[in-house]
Amino acid sequence: MTIVVAYKYAANSQDASVAPDGHVDWSRAKEAVSEYDSVAIQFARHAAAAAGGDVVGVTVGGAAAGTPNARKGALARGLDRALVLADDATSGWNATATGSALAHLVERIDGVDCVMTGDASVDEGAQMIPALIAGHLGWPCFLEVRAIDRTADGWRLVQDHQGGTRTVDVAGHVVISVATDAVEAKSPGMKDILAAGKKPSEDVALAEVQPADVTWDVVGRAPAPTQARRRELFDGADAPAELAAALKTTGVL
Amino acid sequence: MSNTWVVATQPAIGSLLELGRARGGDVIVVAVGDAAAKAGGGDRVIRVEVAAGTPLEAVAPVVAAHVDPQPGDVVLTGSGSADRAIAGAVAARHGLPVARGVNHVATDEVRVPRYGGIAEETVSLEKAILLVVDAHGETEGEAAAGEPAEGDGYAATISGIDPGTSQQANLPAARRIVACGRGFKAESELQLASDLAVSIGAELACSRPLAEGSGWFPRDRYIGVSGSRVAPDIYLAVGISGQVQHTVGMKDSRVVVAINSDPQAPIFTQADYGIVGDLHEVLPALTAALGR
Numbered sequence: 256m257t258i259v260v261a262y263k264y265a266a267n268s269q270d271a272s273v274a275p276d277g278h279v280d281w282s283r284a285k286e287a288v289s290e291y292d293s294v295a296i297q298f299a300r301h302a303a304a305a306a307g308g309d310v311v312g313v314t315v316g317g318a319a320a321g322t323p324n325a326r327k328g329a330l331a332r333g334l335d336r337a338l339v340l341a342d343d344a345t346s347g348w349n350a351t352a353t354g355s356a357l358a359h360l361v362e363r364i365d366g367v368d369c370v371m372t373g374d375a376s377v378d379e380g381a382q383m384i385p386a387l388i389a390g391h392l393g394w395p396c397f398l399e400v401r402a403i404d405r406t407a408d409g410w411r412l413v414q415d416h417q418g419g420t421r422t423v424d425v426a427g428h429v430v431i432s433v434a435t436d437a438v439e440a441k442s443p444g445m446k447d448i449l450a451a452g453k454k455p456s457e458d459v460a461l462a463e464v465q466p467a468d469v470t471w472d473v474v475g476r477a478p479a480p481t482q483a484r485r486r487e488l489f490d491g492a493d494a495p496a497e498l499a500a501a502l503k504t505t506g507v508l
Numbered sequence: 509m510s511n512t513w514v515v516a517t518q519p520a521i522g523s524l525l526e527l528g529r530a531r532g533g534d535v536i537v538v539a540v541g542d543a544a545a546k547a548g549g550g551d552r553v554i555r556v557e558v559a560a561g562t563p564l565e566a567v568a569p570v571v572a573a574h575v576d577p578q579p580g581d582v583v584l585t586g587s588g589s590a591d592r593a594i595a596g597a598v599a600a601r602h603g604l605p606v607a608r609g610v611n612h613v614a615t616d617e618v619r620v621p622r623y624g625g626i627a628e629e630t631v632s633l634e635k636a637i638l639l640v641v642d643a644h645g646e647t648e649g650e651a652a653a654g655e656p657a658e659g660d661g662y663a664a665t666i667s668g669i670d671p672g673t674s675q676q677a678n679l680p681a682a683r684r685i686v687a688c689g690r691g692f693k694a695e696s697e698l699q700l701a702s703d704l705a706v707s708i709g710a711e712l713a714c715s716r717p718l719a720e721g722s723g724w725f726p727r728d729r730y731i732g733v734s735g736s737r738v739a740p741d742i743y744l745a746v747g748i749s750g751q752v753q754h755t756v757g758m759k760d761s762r763v764v765v766a767i768n769s770d771p772q773a774p775i776f777t778q779a780d781y782g783i784v785g786d787l788h789e790v791l792p793a794l795t796a797a798l799g800r
């Protein structure tokens with residue numbers, strides 16, 4: 256049995272800045288395995304241990320995703336091996352194209368029973384890639400899953416649902432996203448990182464993947480529209496009374 | 509003439525219909541399951557039956573087979589987890605680019621947020637596109653009987669439901685919100701925020717770590733890119749640092765107040781008023797001052 260985890264090597268948009276012309280500057284943002292994808296890897300590790308199987312990572316990214324550090328960072332979190340498509344040409348892709356490329360990577364791996372992803376990527380955060388991978392594979396997709404067990408013909412999963420949870424039995428293959436607090440992802444230690452250096456990772460070239468030809472015409476870019484704020488700060492013992500007075504004059508309270 | 513396809517998984521799709529109407533052309537509703545079939549307001553309705561005990565996600569391929577976007581059409585889906593699972597199947601089948609959220613829709617272009625909401629792109633609608641947006645708001649008019657959609661879904665069954673204990677929050681409708689962050693170190697300290705909320709008639713909300721991780725709040729009470737989007741008259745952020753993933757969810761608030769012990773906390777740059785101080789001291793004093 257094989258579980259695939261799609262992980263993204265990306266930077267947090269909190270650390271990016273947007274110029275007035277809409278250009279996004281990522282130069283001060285540090286790339287890493289996307290925060291919630293570490294949770295997915297850890298979750299996959301538990302599921303693979305319970306069902307007896309291995310965990311293979313797949314990623315689509317720019318050249319940075321193919322550096323030794325990027326590979327080790329992912330493998331050290333609990334993957335047995337990885338398939339990496341690292342090419343700067345992917346950076347302009349729409350999620351639908353990325354999803355199709357990830358589906359191609361999954362198809363290159365033998366005997367995959369389940370694909371897992373994080374809840375959201377740290378740069379885009381659109382929470383769409385798992386459903387797109389599933390769409391391209393023709394597999395069912397369930398999001399926000401917090402427990403999973405192998406059954407005779409598929410999987411039983413517990414999914415967050417309307418403030419509670421529900422249990423779903425799925426026959427055959429499935430793609431899931433893992434709830435951010437399904438398990439705790441611990442940061443890899445020195446031993447994990449050293450071991451990761453010996454784990455295999457395979458490069459897949461762009462030409463081998465042939466992503467879906469999905470383009471969109473971006474005709475304009477801008478920073479997100481924001482409201483100007485007053486930024487009036489109070490401190491000291493009288494601050495609460497001063498704030499209360501200020502709020503009363505705004506008329507909102 | 510370009511049309512809008514609305515994939516409905518529940519009846520409150522007013523916001524989606526409104527986007528479709530703003531573009532002109534026909535609005536074709538694909539109603540998934542019995543609940544969605546109650547939504548009115550479509551020019552044409554296609555009904556996808558979902559057998560009892562089957563999750564909506566299972567009919568994703570049936571929906572994908574019956575949405576037929578032509579160049580210039582827009583497909584709209586909700587943003588719940590079943591909606592997104594279906595959206596992925598539709599986009600993959602028809603090769604549609606996908607955007608999450610929409611800031612503005614016109615006949616020939618849309619403005620969509622990128623990178624967790626820090627930037628915005630204007631995308632031409634010459635080709636078809638799929639937009640995943642929050643679905644809410646009642647619809648008007650009778651629901652049409654609709655054309656039935658045939659096809660096979662995936663084999664999946666719901667074998668148990670745990671409804672949870674919390675009442676569903678409706679934060680997007682709240683006029684006043686007190687939001688708590690990791691500045692609260694123990695669950696018992698939340699009483700301070702609750703006292704303030706009660707005194708001004710506000711709803712309680714939180715940052716993501718307090719809902720997922722510590723589990724002090726139900727998941728529908730966290731605000732942000734992956735949580736609820738709110739626009740109250742007043743938003744009081746207490747012990748929240750102001751990371752962009754949080755602030756995109758509250759940036760449309762009319763007045764923002766921040767209480768944080770760190771004068772460098774990014775939340776202060778997005779606040780109208782702020783108090784630099786320890787919430788343990790500030791909250792009781794503020795509750796008292798506002799009560800007067």
Ligand SMILES: Cc1cc2nc3c(=O)[nH]c(=O)nc-3n(C[C@H](O)[C@H](O)[C@H](O)COP(=O)(O)OP(=O)(O)OC[C@H]3O[C@@H](n4cnc5c(N)ncnc54)[C@H](O)[C@@H]3O)c2cc1C
Pocket residue numbers: 290291375376377378380688689690691692714715716717730731732733734735746747748749750751752753754757767768769770773785786787788
């Ligand atoms: C893909 C992705 C999606 C995400 N989506 C969301 C989302 O939708 N919503 C969301 O909220 N987050 C989201 N996050 C998490 C987000 O990045 C931040 O980690 C989170 O918002 C931080 O929460 P916080 O401000 O409560 O905690 P922290 O960042 O830890 O801030 C705590 C603040 O409390 C202050 N403080 C400490 N003690 C006191 C005291 N005694 N009195 C007053 N102030 C005090 C500190 O100075 C600090 O500023 C997401 C993250 C990722 C990677």
Ligand SMILES: Nc1ncnc2c1ncn2[C@@H]1O[C@H](COP(=O)(O)O)[C@@H](O)[C@H]1O
Pocket residue numbers: 261262263264289291292295313314315316353357371372373374375376379380381382383384385
């Ligand atoms: N380029 C990528 N390569 C591999 N996995 C990805 C990629 N983009 C997104 N994912 C996975 O899909 C999840 C959701 O991403 P997103 O739709 O961008 O929010 C992430 O947490 C990852 O697990």
